[in-house]
Amino acid sequence: MKPFMPPSAPFNAAEQTARFEQLALPHLHSAWQLARWLARNDAQAQEVVQEAWLRAWRYFGGFSGTVEDARAWLLAIVRNAFYDSLAAQRPNDVLDEEGSEAIDWTFNPEQLAERADAKRMLEAALRLLPVAYREMLVLRELAGCSYEEIANMTGLPPGTVMSRLARARAQLAQILQGTTR
Template sequence: MLQNRMSRFEQLVMPHLKVAWHLARWLARNDSDAEDVVQEAFLRAFRYFDGFHGGNARAWLLTIVRNAYYDSLPTGLPPEPLDEELGPADWSTNPEQLAERKDDCLQVNTALRRLPAAYREVLILREIADCSYRDIADITGLPEGTVMSRLSRARALLVHYLAQREEK
């Protein structure tokens, strides 16, 4: 019975270790905390694996990773503010010119780190974890329309941050 459970867990959940790590890394913003989050998430996933009755194992695991991260935060921390007054992005920045720059990855990573957590997580789930809007809604517990709105704002703010960097 335990062997069957472990085999099923390895087959369904373990292939998503890399994407779980990336989500934890972007949420926690450092390797040490991300390792703790992933370890806790996989312990929880294994502990409650009997409650997983099929469906999208990746979305199920990423929900656990997200919850493990937020559970790890000290209580009483105010959430990062969302910039609801963000105006239209400056689309004059040419992404191809940015890609040609030697430090493109550094610029993008720095800009991603500046995003409020609520924006950063939907952007990471969509662009890096390749989750659908529905999966992101399930993972975050948000309505799908809110996911799309946050994703749009996250992209606009990311472009804004990259444009600011270019002006320097």
């Protein structure tokens, strides 16, 4: 059972909710990016965020950090809400964490990024990544989390976070290269 401190008296609820939203809303953008890239579609992502919001509100009494700290706190809750949901059904993605990270970087993403269908192409490639790699990229690039924050919220050693990110980028590059040939 996770420890939590539910907000005390009901008559306080409105005030408590206002304080909670002040803390959490600035991070909704990041939370949304994470949920969207974890879940299969937007509808599922909305459910994940909604569940996370409710959990966050419930745990809020035990949270004592700043608005800045709240980002990693909230993202961790989003992540848990996703993995607890039926939507997760952990796919048996096999992660190749042993092989070399060195790949052929001779292609140029810069040119790809200028194509008219660049956004669609990138999204399709990201969807092909194992979710464990994809979430690393999202947490780092879109939510701006540090290695330490990612390590804390995923329970992975920082070294693994580092190597997963390297592999995620390498695999993404490989997929992009493959689709353009």
